[in-house]
Amino acid sequence: MVRVRVMAGAVAALLLAGAVQVPAEAQASVLGAVTPEIRRDDPADSAEEFGGEAVRMRHARVVPEALDPVCGRGAGHVVLFPLFDDMTVRAVETSLTVVDGRQVWTGVVDGTTDQQVVVTLEGGCDGHPGNEYLGAQFVLGGDTYAIDPEGPGAVTISQLTPLTDEDEPKVAPPPLVPAAAQERHGPAPKPRCKGGRSTSLVDTLVAYTPRARKEAGGDRQVRAAIARAVTLANSAFAVSGAKVRVRLVHTAPLRSVPARLDKVGAPLLTAAVTPHDKVADELPALRDRYGADQVTVITGGRDFGGLGYVPSKPSPATANYGYTVVAQSAIGHYSFAHELGHNLGASHDRTTQPHQPPPYGANGYFPKSGDWSSIMAYESGCRRATHGRCNRINHFENPHRTYRGQPLGAPLGRPNEADTADIFARTAKAVAAYRQARSDDSLCSVTTAVSPRGAGKVDAGTPGPYPLATTATFSAEPRKGYVFAGWQLDGRPAKGGKDASMRVAVRADHTLTALFRKGKTPTSxxxxxxxxxxxxxxxxxxxxxxxxxxxxxxxxxxxxxxxxxxxxxxxxxxxxxxxxxxxxxxxxxxxxxxxxRRHTLDLRTTGGTGTLTASEPGPYSDGDTVSVTAVPAPGFVFTDWLLDGAPYGGDEERAKGETAVSFEERGHTLTAVFRPASDTTRSTR
Structure with missing residues (x-):
């Protein structure tokens, strides 16, 4: 965890939202001119926007002169994000890198150990105001917030719904395809770094469909979401102690996907693998050209979160298993990392998938309390087993790591074993060898030390190893009887070395030493x-x-x-x-x-018979968000939701429905609309 000393003027406020009060040291705001907040029960609600995707949202403009921290300029480490009138986030920088030509700034909520912020920025750092495409995701534990670029200088701020289940359809093994002619590409590039050799780097190609592009708002918007997905996946691998990272080697639009296939499902996944079927036929050639070990197709719709092949034992013979499809709407719920986990051999939790395939122990996990569920677990499985909140967290399974005091898995060989980090150490080597890298794929290490020995410790904001050109942040923390005295980088005094936080521009393998001296250790x-x-x-x-x-x-x-x-x-x-x-x-x-707790949720049905189940019993308080599932009785199917008598959004999967309702100042009536299965009418809208 990085702790920084913040000087006056070193804090930038990225959002100015309504009545949010920004501290005096925040000299500039990246976002201003914010429209009034839209909530679920406002007349301006869109039935498709709310209940399915957002609890609330608002719009804002980017203020270019306040982008210095995200661009890596200046001494500022801390950024303020006033998202809503009641929601301001203060984040401290942990790393800075470039993904697909976009600046990616990551940080954590200042003072916490596990609440992450990921910011993407295209433009804004080139001295040409008005071309900024700014996006972000806030992983706070519990509710999730996002900033999405609408266009140059314009963004949407939203609180996402908790509808995160994958609900993947069954899929047959992939078709056999000819092996890539890798010998045409010559020898692998000479690595610049050696310190990260024990960590496998999986090169990924991400393509997106016309429907994904339309839902995201355009090419820049969907590409920003892809960069965020890759960053979140790497964060999950890093904090979970998994010796694997993913590198985005190319992003491409797909023009040849018919509307009937443009959704998460086995037909699109099969078409992505199959050459010469007139659907996404460019993918195999692009995969070989860019040396992509793995391919993900971002598609549209909300029927499913994603779908991916699961090899039981990754090897050169399973390269055709290296494909996934992911819904654009599910990127914010870590579905990219979830499906990539499948390609690495991981399965779901034992409630969702009682009969686990090999490799055994590579599966999802949740604690008995149901406080959270890991990336490979289904929240629905967690809720059935524990009746807890079960919010998905951006962590893979590792019994030797903890999340808020609880282990992230169970040791291999023990009952209910779950340790994907251990399994990935082996399977990722095979997956990373599906294609030969076309550019230097080495990962660089920053080896940390303290002097004198035992006088303190050094924490990395983001655990390494790191891709070339990453800027990583470290903090020095003294033991009792010592105080921080300075830094050495590769044996030489480091510039700016009097600050207990240190930025390292990773250009090779480095050694970073924190210097301490005898003194009265600060207490807080x-x-x-x-x-x-x-x-x-x-x-x-x-x-x-x-x-x-x-x-x-x-x-x-x-x-x-x-x-x-x-x-x-x-x-x-x-x-x-x-x-x-x-x-x-x-x-x-x-x-x-x-x-x-003073609000009620009245659950009703119309047009037919079915059962409605809320994730938590009432009454409810301001700020609560409850998910509700509608299951039709035999002979009926679910068609729509009504909230307080008005059309309302949500998911419709296999003729059952799921939505989310939030409370602010009053209760609600939620009605599930059913119809006889023989009726051809599909919707009340």
């Missing part, structure tokens, strides 16, 4: 308070901690109340009932917000 106090009725339990229970200590807090609402979210030094810090903090130099103020 985390003050905790509650708004509403409830309490906060801290672990450990000390009043003050040394810099670098990790603390876990849990919010416990009083009867009749709900936990609504955390505020840390003025920043939103997620709405999961636990939050993990990393103590910095300065005192920290943590606030738990509780809301009274």
């Amino acid at each position: 106090k985390v003050s905790v308070r509650s708004v509403g009725s409830g309490k906060v339990v801290k672990s450990p229970s000390k009043r003050a901690e040394l810099e670098g200590a990790d603390l876990l807090y849990e919010a416990e609402p009083a009867p009749g109340w709900d936990f609504a979210g955390w505020r840390l030094d003025g920043s939103a810090a997620g709405d999961d009932d636990t939050v993990a903090l990393d103590v910095g130099e300065d005192d920290m103020a943590l606030t738990a917000v509780f809301e009274r």
Whole structure:
């Protein structure tokens, strides 16, 4: 976890939203001119936008002069994101790189250990104002927020719904195709770095269909989403301790996909693999030209999140298994990484998939509490088994790593084993050899050390190894009896080395040493308070901690109340009932917000018979979001949703429906519309 010392003027506010108050040190705003917020129950709601994709949204303009932190210019490490009037996120930089020609800035919520922000930017760094395409995703634990580019200088800010289940259809093994003639491309490029040799780099080609392009808003928009998907996948591999990374080697539009196939399904997946079938026929040639080990097709629709082939034992003979299709609408829910996990041999959780295929132990996981579900798990399986919230987190399975105090899996050879990180260490080597790399595919290491020995530690904002041209951020944390004194990079004093946070421009393998000296180690106090009725339990229970200590807090609402979210030094810090903090130099103020449960959700049916099930029982409080499933009785099918009598959005899969309803100041009536299966009428709209 990176902790930085923020000086006046070093904070940039990327969003100015309505009545959000921006601290005095925030000298500029990347986004301004924000329209009033649109919520689900507003008259301006679109039935397809809400219930299926967004809880609320608003629009804003980019302010070009405030983009310096994202462009890597200046000394600023911290960025403010006022997303909504009640939602401001303060993030500290962890890395900076380029994906598909786009600047990618990643950070974490300042003071936390696992709440990530990923920003993509095309234009904006070239001195030509007005050409900025800015996008972002906020992985806070619980609710998920996104910024999507609408056009040059314009964005949409949204709170995404929790509808994240994959619900993948069954698929037959891929067709056999001729092996690529790799000998035509000559010897592999000479690697510049050797430090990352133990980590496999999978080169990926991502193509997108006409429907995906239309849903995203254009080529730039869908390509920004692809860059974000690749970055989130690499983050998941890194924080999970998996020795695999993915590199985007080419992005291409597909023109030859008919509308009937332009959705997640076995027909499109099969067509992507099959040459000379007049559907996506350019893919095999592009794969060979760019040396792509793996191919993903981004498509449209919301019937399924994605679909991918699962080789039981990846080898040169399974190169035709290296294909997936992913819904554009599911990228924000980590479906790109989920399907890539299938290509690496991973399966779902044991509730969803009781009979696990080999490689055994490469499967999804969720704790008995149901607090969360891992990337390869289905949230629906987690909810059936635990009745918990089960929100998907951007972590693969590894029993030797934890997420908010709980292990991320179960050891191999033990009951309910789940350790995809261990399995990927072997399978990724085979997948990364499906095609010969066309450019230097080495990953670079930044080896960290401290002097004198045992005087402290160095934390990486994003664990390595790193692709060339990445800027990685590190922080030094002293042990008791020591204070930070400076940095050495490759044996020489580092520029700007008096700051306890350090940016390293990765151009080769490097060694970074944090220097400490004897002194009084800083201690910091985390003050905790509650708004509403409830309490906060801290672990450990000390009043003050040394810099670098990790603390876990849990919010416990009083009867009749709900936990609504955390505020840390003025920043939103997620709405999961636990939050993990990393103590910095300065005192920290943590606030738990509780809301009274006073809203009801009246579930009704019309036009036929069926069963409606809410993910959580009422009553509900302001800010709650509940998912509801409609299952038709025999002889009926689900057709639509009505919220408070008006058409409403959601998913329709295999004649059943799912949607999400949020609450703010009042309750709702949700009606599921059914019809007889023999009736040819498909919708009330």
